[in-house]
Amino acid sequence: MAEVGLLPFARVALQVATPVLPPYRTRFSKHPFTQPQLLAVLCLMRYEDWTFREAEVRLREHQELRAVLKLPAVPDYTTLYRFLRRLEDDTVDRGLQETVRRLRRRRRRPVSAAIDGTGLSDTSVSTFFHRRLEQHAHGTRPRRPWLKWLIVVDVQQQILLAQRARQGPGCDARSLPGLLDMAARGAPLGVVLADAEFDSEANHQHIRQRLGAKSIIPARRRGVPNGAIRNQMFRAFPKKPYRQRAKIESIFSAVKRKLSSRAPGRSLATQVRQALLLGLAYNLYRLRHRTTHRGCQQSLSVAAKGVKAGRISPPTILETI
Numbered sequence: 001m002a003e004v005g006l007l008p009f010a011r012v013a014l015q016v017a018t019p020v021l022p023p024y025r026t027r028f029s030k031h032p033f034t035q036p037q038l039l040a041v042l043c044l045m046r047y048e049d050w051t052f053r054e055a056e057v058r059l060r061e062h063q064e065l066r067a068v069l070k071l072p073a074v075p076d077y078t079t080l081y082r083f084l085r086r087l088e089d090d091t092v093d094r095g096l097q098e099t100v101r102r103l104r105r106r107r108r109r110p111v112s113a114a115i116d117g118t119g120l121s122d123t124s125v126s127t128f129f130h131r132r133l134e135q136h137a138h139g140t141r142p143r144r145p146w147l148k149w150l151i152v153v154d155v156q157q158q159i160l161l162a163q164r165a166r167q168g169p170g171c172d173a174r175s176l177p178g179l180l181d182m183a184a185r186g187a188p189l190g191v192v193l194a195d196a197e198f199d200s201e202a203n204h205q206h207i208r209q210r211l212g213a214k215s216i217i218p219a220r221r222r223g224v225p226n227g228a229i230r231n232q233m234f235r236a237f238p239k240k241p242y243r244q245r246a247k248i249e250s251i252f253s254a255v256k257r258k259l260s261s262r263a264p265g266r267s268l269a270t271q272v273r274q275a276l277l278l279g280l281a282y283n284l285y286r287l288r289h290r291t292t293h294r295g296c297q298q299s300l301s302v303a304a305k306g307v308k309a310g311r312i313s314p315p316t317i318l319e320t321i
Contacts, residue, residue, distance in 0.1 A: 009047055010068045012288045013040035013281075016102070020095045025086070033075055038083045039095070040069055045080075046274070046281040049260040052077035084273055092276040093182065096160060099283035100186035103159050110190030110213070112241075113161060113183055114248040115198065117150040117172050118256075120165075120263040120278075122271055147263045149275045150175055152183040155193070155247040160283050161186055165275035167268055173198050177206045189213040193245035196220050201227030216242050255282050 017036035025035060045055045056077045059066055066074065148168030152161045161183035164175055176198050183189065192207045194217045204227070207215035219225040219234040255261075259281055265271040 006044070006048070006062070006065055007068050008288050009284060010040060010044055010065060013043040013047075013284050014069055016095055016098050016284060016287070017043070020098055021091060032073060033071065033079070035083070037069055037071060038075065038080065039087070039091075041075065041080060042084060042087070042277055043281045043284055046277045047259060047285065049262070051264070052080050055080060084270065087273055089273065089276060092273065092280055093162075095280050096163065096276075096283060097186050099280065099287055100159065100161060103157060103283070103287055104187060108188070110188040111154045111161075112156060112191040112193065112244055113152050113180070113187075113189050113213075114155050114193040114245045115150070115152045115176060115179060116195060116245075116248045116252075117148050117197075118252045119168060120147045120149050120271075120275055121261060122147060122263060122265060147268075147271050147275055148172070149263070149279075150179060151248070151251075151279060152179050153248050153251055154187065155244045157286075158247060158251055159286050160251075160279050163276060163279040165263070165272040171197075173200050173203060176203045180207065180211060184211055191216065191241065193217075193242060193248075195245070199225075199230065199233075201230050204229040204233075216245075218242070251282075255279075258285070 014036060017039040021035040021039060023034040023036070024031065041055060041059070044050075045052070048058075050058065056074060059069075059071065060074045146168050147165055148170065149163065149165050150172060151163045153159065154161055162179045164179055166175075176194065180189065180192060189207075189211050191214045192211075194203075194215075196218045199217050199220050204215045204217065207213050208229070215229070216238055217233060218237060219230045225231055225234050255278065259278060263271040263274040263278065265274055
């Protein structure tokens, strides 16, 4: 990640993890590392797509990175793995809500939210390798169950508001109420956009009656749908505001290109935590990217004022390049 760098990301990750977790799990815990430090290391692993052994090696090589994380020593890879197994999903959710709070700051306007899901692989084996195996075996091979990652995003800021992970494939319509309730804690919802996979009269009623938002979900093409709201979507579908739903696909693309497309782990619980940490790492990336961009904007404005006042000489063409 050459755009942001390891040190700024690690600094932001530690700042977010500190109010989320207490320093130690119990009063009998060992004190070489705190829980926020280990959580920041796990987010850094997802940010760089490291394994546990690679994280230990990289921390041993970079003294500045250890200084930013305030690590007195290098944690062993087994320490990181055991902390991941003890980590609860609610803790990662609190970390995600903390990033949403910092990203939104004083904004109170209702957001346009989109909900969708994508698949994450549990290994590094490529799809090309699977196709080659099927060609040599002269038939399709049985596929292992993959992980389904469901997220709710703010299409304007392009940040995650809520997330869940489960074993796929399966119907995602039942997951919509719980995900939207979690997203509404961090930001008020004005419009909810979803594809036909989440189409049901109960989901429309939950969005409009309980959350007080407008739901735009296309009806499945199986004749005239039942229900007043689904029938309204079928008769007069609002196509123009629904176009904003495509931004969630851009977020999926950014996560898989910039961070990782995997949720490694031998057990389902480990894969779920890896997927949730991936979403937290993306919000940390957005938080740090926004802070860096704001710093550049402020430095440019200060420099412009200095040039206008005559205290600073205007930069040459070579200096701007």
